[in-house]
Amino acid sequence: EDQVTQSPEALRLQEGESSSLNCSYTVSGLRGLFWYRQDPGKGPEFLFTLYSAGEEKEKERLKATLTKKESFLHITAPKPEDSATYLCAVETSGSRLTFGEGTQLTVNP
Amino acid sequence: EAGVAQSPRYKIIEKRQSVAFWCNPISGHATLYWYQQILGQGPKLLIQFQNNGVVDDSQLPKDRFSAERLKGVDSTLKIQPAKLEDSAVYLCASSRVGGTTNQPQHFGDGTRLSIL
Numbered sequence: 001e002d003q004v005t006q007s008p009e010a011l012r013l014q015e016g017e018s019s020s021l022n023c024s025y026t027v028s029g030l031r032g033l034f035w036y037r038q039d040p041g042k043g044p045e046f047l048f049t050l051y052s053a054g055e056e057k058e059k060e061r062l063k064a065t066l067t068k069k070e071s072f073l074h075i076t077a078p079k080p081e082d083s084a085t086y087l088c089a090v091e092t093s094g095s096r097l098t099f100g101e102g103t104q105l106t107v108n109p
Numbered sequence: 110e111a112g113v114a115q116s117p118r119y120k121i122i123e124k125r126q127s128v129a130f131w132c133n134p135i136s137g138h139a140t141l142y143w144y145q146q147i148l149g150q151g152p153k154l155l156i157q158f159q160n161n162g163v164v165d166d167s168q169l170p171k172d173r174f175s176a177e178r179l180k181g182v183d184s185t186l187k188i189q190p191a192k193l194e195d196s197a198v199y200l201c202a203s204s205r206v207g208g209t210t211n212q213p214q215h216f217g218d219g220t221r222l223s224i225l
Binding site: 004034036041042043044045046049087089095096097098099100101102 | 113140149150151154165200213214215216217218219
């Protein structure tokens with residue numbers, strides 16, 4: 001059975017304090033790893049797709065990386081508007097996405 | 110481009126009643142998904158449609174949940190009868206042809222269902 005585990009469950013940062021979120025996975029036949037951002041009362045918003053170990057993607061203050069067993073979402077000099085829940089999901093055969101439980105990030109001004 | 114539209118935004122019902130949710134995907138998106146998101150958890154796939162055919166409904170509790178996608182566009186998800194454990198946000202997502210590789214899923218804002 002495909003499993004996705006995200007850590008930490010919650011993270012509180014000061015504005016400008018860089019950190020990383022972790023997503024570890026156990027799947028048979030990874031087709032892609034996805035990062036989403038979810039604000040309260042909203043649906044998940046697509047951020048990145050990673051397909052193979054060693055791949056990196058960047059968007060503003062966020063950078064996602066992928067190894068054979070885990071992915072990291074690095075947040076550089078975060079701002080309060082980066083506060084959200086960040087979800088990781090893996091795609092396996094049949095295009096099904098299996099999500100982790102998310103990391104709730106709070107950035108204090 | 111307009112996003113995925115869902116209605117209603119909120120619904121409160123008593124257990125054993127029935128409820129239905131509606132979704133209109135992004136124009137041109139052939140694949141449509143329904144997810145259940147329980148508070149504090151990630152979304153869990155309930156059913157996936159490709160045009161108006163079911164691709165994956167292995168995690169749909171078929172004794173009480175049903176879904177249809179007539180004409181390959183709009184979709185409805187129904188629960189009958191509802192149980193307390195069905196309290197959750199029901200998310201609809203859509204993507205372009207045939208799955209998510211190279212084509213990410215785009216989500217609506219969901220329907221928050223509370224069962225009393």
